[in-house]
């Protein structure tokens with residue numbers, strides 16, 4: 656069994672909830688209340704801010720140029736098409752992009768910041784693998800639904816499935832798999848901890864999105 660499979664098995668209960676969630680089921684069948692999507696996008700845009708910092712630092716810690724190239728290309732997707740998706744969605748949904756982070760968002764931001772500041776490649780990868788693999792797994796079964804949905808639902812599916820994104824997840828997993836063998840047992844234990852914690856926080860983020868994040872409104876100019 657691959658190491659990343661073993662790590663996923665250890666987090667199986669939270670993993671199953673995060674990857675088969677009522678929030679993403681409703682998103683994919685088009686029944687999601689637009690207000691739930693507004694709140695989710697506002698909070699997720701705050702997630703993306705820390706995610707970009709974590710991914711950039713991971714690139715800086717890759718052992719070779721060849722190991723860093725797929726991550727660098729993925730960073731361009733996040734700061735390019737994904738960032739534009741958020742901005743277009745805020746506009747289409749007439750939603751303010753800026754919001755105060757909720758406790759679930761702060762929890763995830765803190766985990767990404769801790770991983771980044773750890774200076775440890777394997778810890779950064781643990782959080783990145785979870786963040787992208789959970790999304791690949793929930794989105795893939797809905798790949799053929801995207802065209803029938805408004806773009807602010809459909810593109811959120813297509814950004815997280817298909818050959819390109821499968822390649823990103825495979826790359827992140829293989830980096831973690833191959834780094835694992837050279838780690839001392841206490842470092843492997845830390846990978847297990849961060850991986851499990853990231854899955855727990857993904858689940859908590861979807862639970863909170865489904866309960867309804869508060870929606871921030873633009874401050875009035877008067």
Ligand SMILES: Cc1ncc(CN)c(N)n1
Pocket residue numbers: 699702763786787790857860
């Ligand atoms: C909370 C969360 N986790 C993961 C992803 C996938 N990039 C995301 N957009 N937001």
